[in-house]
Amino acid sequence: MNNSASNLSTQSFSQLIQGYFGDLTHEELLTVSSYFDEEKLRKNDFFTRTDKVCDKLSIVKSGILRVYALSDGKEITQWIATENFLITEVLGFFFDQPNRWNIQAFTETQLLTITKTNYLKLCSEFPKWNEIEKRFIVKCFGMIEDRVFSHLAMTAEERYDLYFKQNKALFNQVPLQYIASVLGMTPETFSRIRKRRTENS
Template sequence: MKNFNQLIQAYFGELSEEELDIVQSYFYEEKLQKNDYFTCSGKICNRLSIVKSGIFRIYTLSDGKEVTQWLSKEDQLITEIMGFFYQQPNRWTIQAITDVSLLTISKENYLKLCENFPKWNTIEKQFIVKCFAMLEDRVFSHISMTAEERYDLYYQKNKDLFNLVPLQYIASVLGMSAETLSRIRKRKSKNS
């Protein structure tokens, strides 16, 4: 894992050492075991975390099937945005699929940070813009790339996940069936 200061700056922009110390004082360490829930659909998420180690699956039920929206791993942020920022019931369930270590800020401390550190409101906007950019990239890949191109891009960025999580989760993230993912992987292994 990158250190806390590197992660905060990667997500929220450049801060001085003093500002980083202020931000860090609002976070605490947390651990979850495999299969524990970070938050569940229908609840309101009350925390935002940086994943120090481990993997989460963000999913929902659709027509009786689990649909995995995202796999979050080391050095990534995890929260349910509608719950955490807008106090609306979560659409997504977030579950640890390995033991997980986190740096967490509660909603209460997040609001205190916003109040006690006015610059945080500007920093938060930068973070939300990054979230939208990631979402745009994901939508763009789903509407403009073939299944194989999406696989290649995801594999480049997340090679480690392919040996750590069930492949049906990765297929779901990529918007394809497990069978399609299997065919692509088989074709790729023949061409290697």
């Protein structure tokens, strides 16, 4: 296995993974980091494509990736991943099913990547990983629940305000129709809300 991720400072790698995988000792961190490799994507390169089976999971060091699919000839942006986000296609990586989503680099992107093969080795050779994985999955479900709640219980304006508060810089980095799609809005609704918020600021 390539130990390029191990060549990063422990502190740097720790900052990227501790939030997802919980607290690790220095020795455990070195063990986990040895399974990750550095990966670079050029703008418009695909991390994975619809109908393929995703075989890697990555932490975004820098850059922006868009998760999207085509439906009735239209693109639906499901998520926009930025620095420190975890990125994979869940159906492909965890269940070996064809991907539902394309994941494409919107900018030049740097990743810390673990392949499915190395992920399985890590699960088998580092017993504590099973506990870490459970905590990680619980966190993922919490994020999904928050998103479902926002779509069911929040108004379009409230969803806009929350996303803007959490991702302000992104509004100047990607086409706004992508953000509108993430928020479950038409571009026209998004534009009306944005105009009101701009006028009132």
